[in-house]
Amino acid sequence: MNTCTAFPRISCTRSIAFEIPPAADTWAPKSMRLRYAVVSVRVRMAPSPTGLLHIGGVRTFLFNWLFARGRGGECRLRIENTDTSREVEESVEQIERSLRWLGIDWDGETTFQLDVMERAKGEAQRLVAEGTAYEDEGAIRIRMPDEGVTGWDDAIKGRIEFPNEELEDLVLVRSDGRPTYNFASPLEDSLEGITHVIRGDDHVSNTPKQINVLRALGAELPVYAHVPNVFGEDGKKLSKRHGAVSVDEFRKAGYLPEALMNFLALLGWAPDGETTIMSRDELIERFSLERVGSSPATFDYAKLDWMNGVYLRALPLEEFADRLVAYLRERGVDWDEQRVRAAAAIVQEKIGKLSEFESFAGFLFHDVEPDPELLDARILEAAAGALERVEPWAAAEIEVALKALCEELGEKPRAVYLPIRVAVTGSRVSPGLYESLELLGREESLARIRRTTA
RNA sequence: GCCCCCAUCGACUAGCGGCCUAGGUCACCACCCUUUCAAGGUGGCAGCACGGGUUCGAAUCCCGUUGGGGGCACCA
Numbered sequence: 084m085n086t087c088t089a090f091p092r093i094s095c096t097r098s099i100a101f102e103i104p105p106a107a108d109t110w111a112p113k114s115m116r117l118r119y120a121v122v123s124v125r126v127r128m129a130p131s132p133t134g135l136l137h138i139g140g141v142r143t144f145l146f147n148w149l150f151a152r153g154r155g156g157e158c159r160l161r162i163e164n165t166d167t168s169r170e171v172e173e174s175v176e177q178i179e180r181s182l183r184w185l186g187i188d189w190d191g192e193t194t195f196q197l198d199v200m201e202r203a204k205g206e207a208q209r210l211v212a213e214g215t216a217y218e219d220e221g222a223i224r225i226r227m228p229d230e231g232v233t234g235w236d237d238a239i240k241g242r243i244e245f246p247n248e249e250l251e252d253l254v255l256v257r258s259d260g261r262p263t264y265n266f267a268s269p270l271e272d273s274l275e276g277i278t279h280v281i282r283g284d285d286h287v288s289n290t291p292k293q294i295n296v297l298r299a300l301g302a303e304l305p306v307y308a309h310v311p312n313v314f315g316e317d318g319k320k321l322s323k324r325h326g327a328v329s330v331d332e333f334r335k336a337g338y339l340p341e342a343l344m345n346f347l348a349l350l351g352w353a354p355d356g357e358t359t360i361m362s363r364d365e366l367i368e369r370f371s372l373e374r375v376g377s378s379p380a381t382f383d384y385a386k387l388d389w390m391n392g393v394y395l396r397a398l399p400l401e402e403f404a405d406r407l408v409a410y411l412r413e414r415g416v417d418w419d420e421q422r423v424r425a426a427a428a429i430v431q432e433k434i435g436k437l438s439e440f441e442s443f444a445g446f447l448f449h450d451v452e453p454d455p456e457l458l459d460a461r462i463l464e465a466a467a468g469a470l471e472r473v474e475p476w477a478a479a480e481i482e483v484a485l486k487a488l489c490e491e492l493g494e495k496p497r498a499v500y501l502p503i504r505v506a507v508t509g510s511r512v513s514p515g516l517y518e519s520l521e522l523l524g525r526e527e528s529l530a531r532i533r534r535t536t537a
Numbered sequence: 538g539c540c541c542c543c544a545u546c547g548a549c550u551a552g553c554g555g556c557c558u559a560g561g562u563c564a565c566c567a568c569c570c571u572u573u574c575a576a577g578g579u580g581g582c583a584g585c586a587c588g589g590g591u592u593c594g595a596a597u598c599c600c601g602u603u604g605g606g607g608g609c610a611c612c613a
């Protein structure tokens with residue numbers, strides 16, 4: 084246990100990691116440039132354990148993580164809980180699972196705001212003894228300055244100042260003895276030696292309060308960086324109405340974690356005006372707070388879909404198949420694995436999300452119900468005849484046979500292929516016809532075609 | 538109501554006083570390729586919220602207006 088230099092009066096479990104070479108972090112508001120000499124970096128992700136992890140919050144965590152990882156710093160996970168119910172426990176597991184799935188990790192054990200409860204009470208008592216805080220109907224309040232301004236140089240938004248007359252004497256400890264968020268949170272930041280508090284925009288108005296708490300405590304101030312909100316398409320807060328909002332939902336919807344991470348990173352941040360597809364390592368390497376924009380961003384599901392498709396197509400076939408198998412298993416689909424792997428090859432170019440596999444290749448795993456309107460008995464009978472003679476039963480040979488059939492019938496390929504496709508796959512949209520037929524097998528293919536003409 | 542923040546194509550953004558008749562990506566439209574749908578290729582549509590300044594020169598700096606968001610708890 085050594086004494087934290089950043090917090091002389093309170094000893095903390097570990098000092099800031101000085102072994103890491105000093106790095107200079109520049110912050111540049113529109114009008115001026117300041118330079119922070121940062122010895123090392125320690126950030127924290129601080130979700131509330133309220134159900135599923137919201138994508139807006141995840142984006143904030145991602146910025147924390149990218150920032151820390153990009154400069155050899157530490158990234159901690161702290162749960163801002165005020166109770167320890169069963170729900171909280173489950174919620175924490177959920178949060179950790181979501182973060183891991185996305186590829187965001189953290190250093191050390193997950194901590195809890197509640198851990199600091201006793202410490203907070205003691206500190207509050209000390210402030211009362213010092214006269215900077217006082218008791219009020221059983222609660223402890225801190226005296227806020229009522230003249231001048233409290234301000235800071237936000238690493239994203241630039242200089243922000245609040246008139247002190249707006250600040251009320253904040254409750255530090257409730258009459259039931261529990262510390263409030265605006266006391267526990269900065270206290271814990273301080274105890275942990277957090278150097279950069281990177282959090283949502285909605286905390287801007289808490290910052291002057293917390294700065295004053297920290298000052299009263301005699302603690303050093305962290306650098307604050309407030310990242311703008313993420314909205315839904317209607318400019319309102321992102322909610323279920325807009326589609327998937329929790330990490331879990333994106334996972335279920337068949338998005339790849341690396342695609343989601345790439346997309347999220349680009350919401351409010353851009354390395355330049357050109358680059359869009361970036362690997363995890365590249366994101367880490369290029370991320371900087373100074374390039375985080377200060378205006379809110381809208382979550383564009385269409386762009387995410389596009390990006391996910393880019394990642395899906397870029398996967399080596401075998402890995403694509405692995406992901407598909409894992410995804411289907413998770414979803415409780417018990418289709419034959421070997422067949423899924425075989426089908427993977429013919430759908431990779433076609434789907435934008437793993438979830439689309441089921442509708443795209445489902446015909447290989449279960450019977451279909453073709454729309455009679457789209458069938459054509461004359462063509463299907465002829466097709467059955469032609470396919471019967473194909474030898475061997477492989478895509479290339481099937482192609483030759485079907486092209487010959489078009490000649491024979493004097494029809495355009497699209498006129499001939501549509502009914503066959505519908506009869507066999509049950510849909511007008513499917514993987515390539517020749518490959519689909521090959522995979523389905525001669526017997527089943529012919530059976531499906533004949534059934535429609537019977 | 539008070540305080541704080543924000544403002545470039547429909548969306549994400551580049552732009553830090555001249556390189557901008559504003560660039561990239563998604564979406565959209567057209568064409569090409571093609572067995573469908575995609576993917577891919579080519580081209581196109583589309584934007585500096587408004588009004589005042591400052592300056593030889595403003596998307597870029599300043600002020601105001603309007604619009605949007607956040608906050609004003611013994612919630613986090």
